[in-house]
Amino acid sequence: MKNLNDAKQIYWNPLVETLPLEKLKALQLKKFKRILKWAYERSRFHRRLYDEAGLKPEDIKVYEDVTKVPKVEKSMMRDIQRKDPFPYGDALCVPLEEVTEFRQTSGTTGTPVYQPDTWQDWEWWSEAWAYLLYAQGYRKTDRVFIPFGYNIFVAFWAGHYAAEKIGCEVIPGGVLDTEARILKIQELRATAMMATPTYVLGMADTAKKKLGIDPSKDLTIRKITCAGEPGASIPSTKKRMEEAWGAKVYDHVGATEIGAWGFECTAQPGGIHINEALFLTQLEDVETGEIIEEPGRTGKIVITALDRIAQPCIRFDSKDLAQWAEEPCPCGRTFRLLKGGVIGRADDITKVKGVLLSPSAIEEVVHGIKGLGNEFEVIVTKKGDLDDITLKIEILPEAEGNRESILTQLRDQLRLKTNLGYNIEVHPYNSLPRYEVKAKRFKDLRGKP
Structure with missing residues (x-):
């Protein structure tokens, strides 16, 4: 050795x-x-x-x-x-x-x-x-x-x-x-x-x-x-x-x-x-x-x-x-x-609104914007025959004064990096799930009752 x-x-x-x-x-x-x-x-x-x-x-x-x-x-x-x-x-x-x-x-x-x-x-x-x-x-x-x-x-x-x-x-x-x-x-x-x-x-x-x-x-x-x-x-x-x-x-x-x-x-x-x-x-x-x-x-x-x-x-x-x-x-x-x-993973990459989406692309955007918390959650559902994608985020308490600027930047970067539009939900800081081992942030609920 x-x-x-x-x-x-x-x-x-x-x-x-x-x-x-x-x-x-x-x-x-x-x-x-x-x-x-x-x-x-x-x-x-x-x-x-x-x-x-x-x-x-x-x-x-x-x-x-x-x-x-x-x-x-x-x-x-x-x-x-x-x-x-x-x-x-x-x-x-x-x-x-x-x-x-x-x-x-x-x-x-x-x-x-x-x-x-x-x-x-x-x-x-x-x-x-x-x-x-x-x-x-x-x-x-x-x-x-x-x-x-x-x-x-x-x-x-x-x-x-x-x-x-x-x-x-x-x-x-x-x-x-x-x-x-x-x-x-x-x-x-x-x-x-x-x-x-x-x-x-x-x-x-x-x-x-x-x-x-x-x-x-x-x-x-x-x-x-x-x-x-x-x-x-x-x-x-x-x-x-x-x-x-x-x-x-x-x-x-x-x-x-x-x-x-x-x-x-x-x-x-x-x-x-x-x-x-x-x-x-x-x-x-x-x-x-x-x-x-x-x-x-x-x-x-x-x-x-x-x-x-x-x-x-x-x-x-x-x-x-x-x-x-x-x-x-x-x-x-x-x-x-x-x-x-x-x-990414072959079984993670999914088609949403006809676009191939990788959860890691969303993480790259969220963690690249100053003022956003570390946790987020993505939920994909069906509304009628159309896909619907919601992104839940947290804004750091000290960044609340910049909320509109942060959200504008987030929407722009998501569109640029993933070619998709999202319903953005801002949740109270520290309210989204926290994980010690593998985080489960992406949930595809299409086809589920």
């Missing part, structure tokens, strides 16, 4: 993080063939899937053959679970007694999927997070506060263990409420934190409004790792967080069934690196299924966790949308960049 005491070292694993692309692809192909064979021999689900497609593991000979392997969707995993070996069903590749960790997906897109991991898998999780935390500047000198209710969602569990692996001191803020967490950060002079963008902004708001604490001046947090939402890759949201805390904010992308596969580095290049040592990622045209190699073209992320063995993740259709960056990152990593991080 590397010398953890070398403050100038910017790579967790210098060898693989700077491998030439062809060598990196060769490593990925070797690992892909291994996990494919493992799943075919041990998972009833994968063997059935591949047999039905007429595919055998030995058919994968070169990197380009990877696309021959059928994709897996989350709905397929839901269908095979809650049966023997209970509760994981047909995709489990190890004896039940080797499963040491249980997690499940958040259920925001349907019935939760159960995720078993062996101890080896859990070490792999920590290693993936160690790559990203080290790339974001976490070192042995950091005292890391984690304001996360430790539970069955994976969230920041692996971040906790990876921070320990790096040598950081970790403060678990599990059962504390928001005010107590802020006071504990102040008391112990924590230097780093992990949370969702929504909660990062919510904590700053609580600190100022209820405790009279300005996080940018009165607290010592200097770096924040975000996950669970796209906010840290949305420029206006990132700016709000960095200004509120006086800290650098970094994005991270992962999923319970995949792992921690993407991260922003200290160079903040306007995108995220894919951890290509541990994951094989392809962008696929949403309409045609064609593999996208050129920059600037949006595609759907299809991803393989190359080393996860209990319940393999092979050619998983993440539904996340992204595009390759044009230039390599100045940090020197050869891991490829996704420009702007994950820019």
